[in-house]
Amino acid sequence: MAKIGSSDLDVSRLCLGGNVFGWTADERTSFAVLDAFVVAGGNFIDTADSYMWRAPGNSGGESETIIGRWMASRGNRDSVVIATKVGSWPQRPGLSRANIVAAAEDSLRRLQTDRIDLYFSHTDDAGTAQEETAAAFDELVRAGKVRTIGASNFTPERLRSALEISAREGLASYVALQPHYNLLERDFESAFAPLLESQGLACLPYFGLAKGFLTGKYRPDTEVDSARAEGAMAYMDDRGLRVLAALDEIAAAREVPVAAVALAWLADQPTVAAPIASARTPEQLTDLLPVLDLTLTKTELAKLTKASA
Ligand SMILES: NC(=O)c1ccc[n+]([C@@H]2O[C@H](COP(=O)([O-])OP(=O)(O)OC[C@H]3O[C@@H](n4cnc5c(N)ncnc54)[C@H](OP(=O)(O)O)[C@@H]3O)[C@@H](O)[C@H]2O)c1
Structure with a gap:
């Protein structure tokens, strides 16, 4: 288990990505994935009000609704840590006070809960003063509707200024950043890691499995039937193949799935509290679960870092 930054949230070494629920996983399968995750010791689930409004037949809110129904039917709200987000759903865009307050009420209703454990700005909003956003989140924290807050898809400069404003005004402050970060996307390391380290923020990387x-x-010359295939295939180049070869070698030696090795590398990087990754079925999840207690050796970590350079 790991603490998220300066908060008292204690989370598993894997955060279960929720964008599949109501998209590539129907409600029954979503429940099965969620059940398997908590049975294995996972407690941390990431969603957003916007998931997955882009999917055919959806309008948004589907993922939160499924997670809410699952928690209600299992009676386990107090034993899971729920992260959700505001700001990127066309129906509730931006980080104005009015939008944040209304979106939080909607998320609480869909999640069938009285508080959000970790509430993210899903994306920056240059059209709203950061003072207004900070005051709105602080209001929700003081009301007990939100426990802690985080930022996603900010530039380092805007994250820094948001942190400065919260500190100066004595308002609730971001405790975590949710950036795009994995073995094949490593800009985070130079752009954000020093800032997070100096400010005590936790990193919760998304796309932990590079889609x-x-x-x-x-693999070369294989066709994969997946809604994510086009995005994932963008990594099929010399570097991608080098990383796969290093992952294959370590996975074979440790007798664990390739996916778990990739997530273990991420979980061991400075400032990372828990990588976020999703699974569409319980069988897929089985391949990710070893990360909950898989620690790579220094040599294995270095081999992967070098392969992905
Ligand atoms: N803050 C943000 O802006 C942001 C952006 C994106 C995502 N996120 C969060 O990060 C989470 C993770 O991102 P993601 O789910 O899009 O991508 P990901 O974790 O990089 O990839 C997960 C996908 O890989 C496939 N997969 C997983 N395990 C597998 C296995 N054992 N065998 C074969 N395929 C497997 C599944 O897709 P298929 O079976 O469909 O191929 C699964 O949905 C999201 O759920 C969301 O919570 C946040």
């Missing part, structure tokens, strides 16, 4: 590429199911 499925780091599970090892994408």
Whole structure:
């Protein structure tokens, strides 16, 4: 288990990505994935009000609704840590006070809960003063509707100024950043890691499996039937193949799936509290679960870092 930054949230070494629920996983399968995750010791689930409004037949809110129904039917709200987000759903865009307050009420209703454990700005909003956003989140924290807050898809400069404003005004402050970060996307390391380290923020990387590429199911001359195939195939180049070869070698030696090795590398990087990755079925989840207690050796970590350079 790991603490998220300066908060008292104690989370598993894997955060279960929720964008599949109501998209590539129907409600019954979503429940099965969620059940298997908590049975294995996972407690941390990431969603957003917007998931997955882009999917055919959806309008948004589907993922939160499924997670809410699951928690209600299992009676386990107090034993899971729920992260959700505001700001990127066309129906509730931006980080104005009015939008944040209304979106939080909607998320609480869909999640069938009285508080959000970790509430993210899903994306920056240059059209709203950061003072207004900070005051709105602080209001929700004081009301007990939100426990802690985080930022996603900010530039380092805007994250820094948001942190400065919260500190100066004595308002609730971001405790975590959710950036795009994995073995094949490493800009985070130079752009953000020093800032997070100096400010005591936790990193919760999204696309932990590079849209499925780091599970090892994408290989040259193979065709994968997946809603994510196009995005994942973008990594099929010399570097991607080098990373897969290093993952294959370590996975074989440790007798664990490739996906778990990729997530263990991420979990061991400075400032990372828990990588976020999703699974569409309980069988897929089985391949990710070893990360909950898989620690790579220094040599294994270095081999992967070098392969992905
Ligand atoms: N803050 C943000 O802006 C942001 C953006 C994106 C995502 N996120 C969060 O991060 C989470 C993770 O991102 P993601 O789910 O899009 O991508 P990901 O974790 O990089 O990839 C997960 C996908 O890989 C495939 N997969 C997983 N395990 C597998 C296995 N054992 N065998 C074969 N395929 C497997 C599945 O897709 P298929 O079976 O469909 O191929 C699964 O949905 C999201 O759920 C969301 O919570 C946040």
